[in-house]
Amino acid sequence: MQIAVLLYDRFTALDAIGPFDTLGRLPGAETVFVAERPGPVRTDSGALALVADKALGEVTRPDIVIVPGGPHPEVEMENPAVLDWLRAVDATTTWTTSVCTGSLLLAAAGLLDGRRATSHWLYLDRLPRFGAAPTGERVVFDGKYVTAAGVSSGIDMGLTLLGRIAGDEVAQTVQLMTEYDPQPPYDAGSPDKAPAELVARLRGVSP
Amino acid sequence: MQIAVLLYDRFTALDAIGPFDTLGRLPGAETVFVAERPGPVRTDSGALALVADKALGEVTRPDIVIVPGGPHPEVEMENPAVLDWLRAVDATTTWTTSVCTGSLLLAAAGLLDGRRATSHWLYLDRLPRFGAAPTGERVVFDGKYVTAAGVSSGIDMGLTLLGRIAGDEVAQTVQLMTEYDPQPPYDAGSPDKAPAELVARLRGVSP
Numbered sequence A, B: 001m002q003i004a005v006l007l008y009d010r011f012t013a014l015d016a017i018g019p020f021d022t023l024g025r026l027p028g029a030e031t032v033f034v035a036e037r038p039g040p041v042r043t044d045s046g047a048l049a050l051v052a053d054k055a056l057g058e059v060t061r062p063d064i065v066i067v068p069g070g071p072h073p074e075v076e077m078e079n080p081a082v083l084d085w086l087r088a089v090d091a092t093t094t095w096t097t098s099v100c101t102g103s104l105l106l107a108a109a110g111l112l113d114g115r116r117a118t119s120h121w122l123y124l125d126r127l128p129r130f131g132a133a134p135t136g137e138r139v140v141f142d143g144k145y146v147t148a149a150g151v152s153s154g155i156d157m158g159l160t161l162l163g164r165i166a167g168d169e170v171a172q173t174v175q176l177m178t179e180y181d182p183q184p185p186y187d188a189g190s191p192d193k194a195p196a197e198l199v200a201r202l203r204g205v206s207p
Helices: A013-020 A080-090 A102-108 A153-166 A168-177 A196-202 B013-020 B080-090 B102-108 B153-166 B168-177 B196-202
Strands: A002-006 A030-035 A039-042 A049-052 A064-067 A095-099 A139-142 A145-148 B002-006 B030-035 B039-042 B049-052 B064-067 B095-099 B139-142 B145-148
Touching: A002 A013, A002 A080, A013 A064, A013 A095, A013 A153, A013 B013, A030 A049, A064 A080, A064 A102, A080 A095, A080 A102, A095 A102, A095 A153, A102 A145, A139 A153, A145 A153, A153 A168, A168 B196, A196 B168, B002 B013, B002 B080, B013 B064, B013 B095, B013 B153, B030 B049, B064 B080, B064 B102, B080 B095, B080 B102, B095 B102, B095 B153, B102 B145, B139 B153, B145 B153, B153 B168
Parallel strands: A002 A030, A002 A064, A064 A095, A095 A145, B002 B030, B002 B064, B064 B095, B095 B145
Antiparallel strands: A039 A049, A049 B049, A139 A145, B039 B049, B139 B145
């Protein structure tokens, strides 16, 4: 079982690491970080690089692919090398997954046409132009396509998918070992719950 | 404002990335990843490397230091280069923090003597030998020392500390942008909540 995590310039670190430190702990699985060119790939703020150990062409038949998001999805949504790779590996994956705006890359590759999907809340309205139906759920399963909402939701996706693949006990073991018993200091993690002025400001709309 | 994240061989990625993608979004702050030697540093499973852009000697006065944990804390707990650096930077930090077994590195450096602290639930009992008093809380503040429980708790720590430093609105903005509205598929994230047989097995004790 091989899990491939796609990296690209200015991805968001937690989008990739949430699934990596949950689903990536699937017993017997190997995780590989892959990018157009192997080597360091900078995250959105530029303050950190993760290393892609393989080039796209070296990872041709992963069982699971994970596509993180980032604040500038439009760049990779027009990158033929990335879109071609996504289409090619999707032909044989068991699960094709994304976190945050990663779903827009899947959508741009034509993989979410006619499917239910999600994305970062600020980008949900971009899904329909690719034939995908946005939902308000945090983790959306449609066949083998699993999309998660913004950034931190990849942890929930990773555990959920781990349970589907390996059973509840394995997923609970990983939850306990990562001590994932969330206690956010605020209840502002979704546009339904955050202060309305904050949501409006982030939407670029006056309250 | 400079935030330094310590990396070392076989650290756990999410321990570092949880605070990085929350506290690291503090407006005006610069985050730097630092290790004994600059370059790629492999995580616990070996499947990923994060790049340390700076050597320890290049980062001498960070305002905040973040120490992630990993499954083999005993190695760095006996590494004079790391312990000396922790003691040196702690002399001028505003906040000295850890996630998971990172608190054992702080403790081994003598920084938690007489303080309340936490760690990964499987390692809590190692704190008293360094004079620290373990607590059952997920995020523990004692003066400028902030320690978080296992792996994923660094997200809660990052948001909590962000709120203390920059105010609730900034922290809520980051919570909303990272869509941190957790919906774990199980309620097994702490030893109090997970199935007793699972806890016992992980403790290496027959149920």
